[in-house]
Amino acid sequence: MYYNNFQDKELSALGLGCMRLPCINGEEANPDAAAVQEMVDYAMSHGINYYDTAWGYHYGKSESVVGEALSNHSHDDFYIATKFPGYDLSNFGKHEEIFEKQLEKCKVDYFDFYLFHNVCESNIDAYVEDKYGLREYLLEQKRNGRIKHLGFSVHGSYEVMMRFLEKNGDIMEFCQIQLNYLDYEFQNARAKVEELNNRGIPIWVMEGLRGGALAKGCLGAEKTLETFRADFTPAHWAFSFLESIPGVTMILSGMSTLDQLKENIDFFAEKKELKDEELGALITAAHYDIEAREGTVPCTACRYCMENCPIQLEIPRILELYNEHVYTGGGFLGPMGVAALGEGHGPSACIGCGACAAVCPQSIDIPGAMSKFTELLAKADF
Ligand code: SF4
Numbered sequence: 001m002y003y004n005n006f007q008d009k010e011l012s013a014l015g016l017g018c019m020r021l022p023c024i025n026g027e028e029a030n031p032d033a034a035a036v037q038e039m040v041d042y043a044m045s046h047g048i049n050y051y052d053t054a055w056g057y058h059y060g061k062s063e064s065v066v067g068e069a070l071s072n073h074s075h076d077d078f079y080i081a082t083k084f085p086g087y088d089l090s091n092f093g094k095h096e097e098i099f100e101k102q103l104e105k106c107k108v109d110y111f112d113f114y115l116f117h118n119v120c121e122s123n124i125d126a127y128v129e130d131k132y133g134l135r136e137y138l139l140e141q142k143r144n145g146r147i148k149h150l151g152f153s154v155h156g157s158y159e160v161m162m163r164f165l166e167k168n169g170d171i172m173e174f175c176q177i178q179l180n181y182l183d184y185e186f187q188n189a190r191a192k193v194e195e196l197n198n199r200g201i202p203i204w205v206m207e208g209l210r211g212g213a214l215a216k217g218c219l220g221a222e223k224t225l226e227t228f229r230a231d232f233t234p235a236h237w238a239f240s241f242l243e244s245i246p247g248v249t250m251i252l253s254g255m256s257t258l259d260q261l262k263e264n265i266d267f268f269a270e271k272k273e274l275k276d277e278e279l280g281a282l283i284t285a286a287h288y289d290i291e292a293r294e295g296t297v298p299c300t301a302c303r304y305c306m307e308n309c310p311i312q313l314e315i316p317r318i319l320e321l322y323n324e325h326v327y328t329g330g331g332f333l334g335p336m337g338v339a340a341l342g343e344g345h346g347p348s349a350c351i352g353c354g355a356c357a358a359v360c361p362q363s364i365d366i367p368g369a370m371s372k373f374t375e376l377l378a379k380a381d382f
């Protein structure tokens with residue numbers, strides 16, 4: 001494992017993201033404590049010293065299960081990050097109660113890193129007006145040594161990030177953004193990177209593999225990319241891209257199995273920045289892919305929308321099937337997948353209330369996609 005400097009600390013280049021932990025029977029709300037312990041122990045003994053959890057991950061269970069696993073190690077040997085859950089407006093005003101509970105769940109006396117979570121279109125007013133005193137409260141915790149470093153994560157647009165920075169840029173020590181070679185142009189991550197570099201704010205990366213999708217294939221550009229680095233897997237290209245972006249200090253990956261963890265740790269033994277021509281080939285491939293994906297939606301399977309759906313639709317799964325259907329121009333996989341969800345659980349069950357879209361960090365028109373998918377399925381020959 002190699003390390004990057006951050007103020008007085010050396011952070012492992014790879015951090016363990018704790019939003020896609022192994023789960024019992026694949027149930028999101030039921031992380032497998034024994035498997036998590038095994039992963040954390042392996043990570044600790046192989047150089048990972050950064051663990052990123054959050055109030056909402058795994059329906060509130062991530063902090064507890066990660067805190068328990070880390071409690072078997074000395075806090076001198078790891079850094080833990082968690083976040084104020086501002087993606088849910090009803091949490092504003094409850095910051096003190098939430099912060100105290102987070103310390104308890106994570107079994108620590110202080111957080112090394114604490115973030116304003118998921119700054120986006122739906123909560124930017126609450127974050128910048130700060131009528132609830134969140135900013136002041138977190139600064140006080142920092143003065144008291146209960147927070148070592150303050151930062152924020154942003155899923156909103158560049159303009160939203162700028163509004164947040166205008167208000168809080170003076171106290172922000174790092175910023176977590178969605179960054180990968182697809183989003184660099186597609187979701188204008190490049191502008192965010194440049195702005196953060198200009199301000200000297202180090203970048204933490206989330207969704208570097210885009211919810212795991214970029215680990216499965218390199219946009220169909222494998223043949224071209226092989227001519228540069230024959231030994232690279234799609235995940236390697238995605239990670240090396242991140243290592244080549246100025247200001248990137250922490251790369252988070254939400255790993256779900258010990259095997260993934262081992263593979264990623266092996267890759268991060270040393271930095272493998274891309275040369276200019278390699279970067280160029282990857283970005284060109286991304287452009288082709290974006291064109292090919294016209295009509296698809298950029299869902300990252302973060303699942304924030306799930307809690308808001310009155311009929312509990314498996315929104316990310318339906319959108320995954322929708323993307324598959326649009327990207328392939330039809331085919332049987334989409335209809336078959338929807339049929340497998342069962343009667344009343346497919347896109348046609350959506351009542352169009354929009355409660356999901358209000359919290360989607362990718363600003364996806366979810367009811368629109370549900371309606372479009374319903375139309376497409378009606379025409380499908382399946
Ligand atoms: S718009 Fe549809 S998918 Fe979204 S919350 Fe409402 S019913 Fe659920």
Ligand code: SF4
Pocket residue numbers: 298299300301302303304305306315316319359360361362363364366
């Ligand atoms: S639709 Fe939006 S909120 Fe829901 S899982 Fe996808 S990216 Fe996350």
